[in-house]
Amino acid sequence: MSVAISSVELRTPADPMLPRPAVIQAIKPETYGVATFSLAFTDPAEAAAFRFQPGQFNMIYLPGFGEVAISLSSDPGKPQVMGHTIRYAGGVTRALGRLKVGNTVGVRGPFGNAWPVERALGKSLVIVAGGIGLAALRPVILSILRQRDAYGRVLLLYGARTPADLLYRDEIGYWREGGVEVHVTVDLADEHWKGQVGVVPQLFYRIRVDHKQTTVMTCGPEIMMRFAIYEALARRVPKESVFVSLERNMKCAVGFCGHCQLGPMFICKQGPVLNFAAVEPFFGKEDF
C-alpha cells in the first residue's frame, strides 16, 4: 500500500496574483488630479530584468485599498523605471495620490499586448489621443523618437477638456523637434488659449492621410475613439490598420477573473490594444 499523503503543499512560486514591492522614485504632477509616478522594483535583479512594450500595463497594488490596472507611460527603452501617469479617479488611485517618494507599492506586470510599432515600421502613423489616453500612447511616441527615420510621417492628434488638462505640455515641444507633427485641441478654451477648439476627431480635418500606408492608433474615451475611427475610415484607412486601446474593469490581468471581457476577448490578454477589424462587431455596442 502506498504511503498515505493526506495533503499537498503549494510549491509553485509562480502565482501571477502576487505583487512585488516597488519604490516610488519620483512623482511629477502633470495636471489637476493627474501625476506621473516613477516606480522601480525594490529587488535590483527584478528591476534589471523588467521589460515592457508600448501599450502594456501594470497592476499597481496598495495594501488594504486594492489594485488598479495602469498603462505604462514611460520610455520602453528605459524599462527599469516604470512610469505610470495616474488620474486620481477611484479609491485606489486617490490613496496613491497621498503617497510620497520613497513609499512602497506592489506591482505585477507587464500585462496585455502592445501597439504595433514594429508593424508600422516604414509607414506613416496617426496617433489619436484624448485626455489621459495619451499616457498609453506616450511610449509609442518615445519609441518612435528613438528611431524616427524608420517611420514615415508621424502625426499626433491630441485633445483635452481644457488647456489646463493637457498632459505632457513640457514635452510636446521636444516631440515636435523630434519630427512628430502635433495637433492639439481643447473642448473648452480659456482666455489664453490660441489653439484649436473642438473635439479630437475634428483634428482629422486639418491633416491629409495617405490611406495606403498609414496606421492609426487611438486611446481615449470610447466615444472619442469611435468618431476618430469614423474619420480614419472615411479617409479609406483600412480597418486592419486601425488600433484601439480599451479600458475595462480588471481584477486579475491574467484572464481568470472574467471582468474585462468584451465578447470573445479578454481585454487583459487579447487587449488592451485591439485591431479594429477584430473588435468592430462589439465596439460601441450599447452596454456590452
Next chain:
Amino acid sequence: MGTTAQSLPRLGASVVLPKASLATLLENLRATGFTPIGPTLRDGAVVLDELAKVEDLPVGWTDEQQPGQYRVKQTRDSQYFGYGLGPHSWKCYLYPPRLKLFSLHRSDGQWVMQTPGAVVPRYALIGVRPCDLSAIAIQDRVFLGGEFRDPHYALRREHIFVLAVNCSQASSTCFCTSLKTGPRAAPGTYDLVLTELPEKFVVEIGSEAGSEMLRDTNWEPATAFELGRAAQVIERAERQVEKELRTDDLPRLLYDNLEHPRWDEVATRCLSCANCTLVCPTCFCSTVEDSSNLKGTASERTRVWDSCFIQAFSHVHGGNIRPSTRSRYRQWLTHKLASWIDQFGTSGCVGCGRCITWCPVGIDLTEEVKAIRGKVAS
C-alpha cells in the same frame, strides 16, 4: 477469484461490487490519505460535504426538480445515488469560493508579505456525474490551459481521485444529451465509474489508482448480463432527458442577435440575483477583497467568487459598463454559449440544468435560446 488480497482488476476492466463494499472503498481512500467529498443531505437538499462514513450518502433519497423548484423526498428503495444534482458543484473544492491570496504586515516601515501555507487536502470526489466531469474539464482549460496557470486550482486539481457515477435517472431540468456530456461518463475522466443496479454496482476501472482502491472489497468480474443491465440503466436515464438545447447555430445565433427584443423580455423576469452563476459548475469569475486592520499595519487580500450579474462587476471610473439587467443577462448567456467557445474551444454549458432549477423565477436558458432563434432578424 478476484477476492484474494493480491488480485486487483486491471485497467479498463468492468467488475461488480456489492453495495456494502462501498464502505471498504471509502476506507481505502481514507487510508491512502484522501478526504472523501460527496453528496449528503442537509437543509432539505443534496449538498456536497466531507463523507465521514458511507451512511452520510443520501441513501434512499431522491429529488424533484423543475424550473425554480427543488424538493428532496424519500423513496422506498435504497439507492445510493438515486437523486439528481444538488446546488453544489465540485468547483467549491477545486476553485474555493473564498481563498486568501496573501497577507501583509508593516514592519520597520516595510511591507512584509506572507502567502498562506497552501496546504490543501487531497480530495476524493465521490459520485461525480458525467456532466460535472465535463465541467471540471472546462475549468481545467480556464485555469490551466492558457498562458497563465492558477497555482491554487492546479494544486487542488492535480491530486484528486474521481469516483464517477453514471446517471440512472434524469431530472426535468437536465439536458446533457444536447451537449454530449452525459448520461455516461467519458472514458479517461475518472479513476472509477459506478453504474448503480438495485442490488449492486457495476464498476469500470479508469486508472491504476482506481483499481488499487478495490483492495479488500468483494469485487467480481462483471458478466455480460450485468454489463447489459448497466447499459440499460444509462439508456433509461438518456430517454428521460426531455429538455433540449440546439447548439449547431451557436455562437453565431447569439452574436447576431445582441439587440434581440428577448433580452428586454427576460430582463423583466430576471432578478439579477447571481444564483445561476453560483450553481453553475463552469462559471469562474472572481473578484478580490482587501481588508486591513484599523491601524493600517496589516492587510489581507482574498479572492472570492464574483458574478457578471452583480452591478459593480463591470465598474470603471465614471460608471458601469453593464448597468441594466438586460445587459447583464445578455453577457451571461452570450458568454456561456457563444464567446466561451471562442475563448476556450468549448461551450461553457454542460447541460446540468442547475441554473434552471435554482433560478428563483425559473428562467430556463434553453427557452431563452429558443425564443431568440424563433424570431431571428431576417
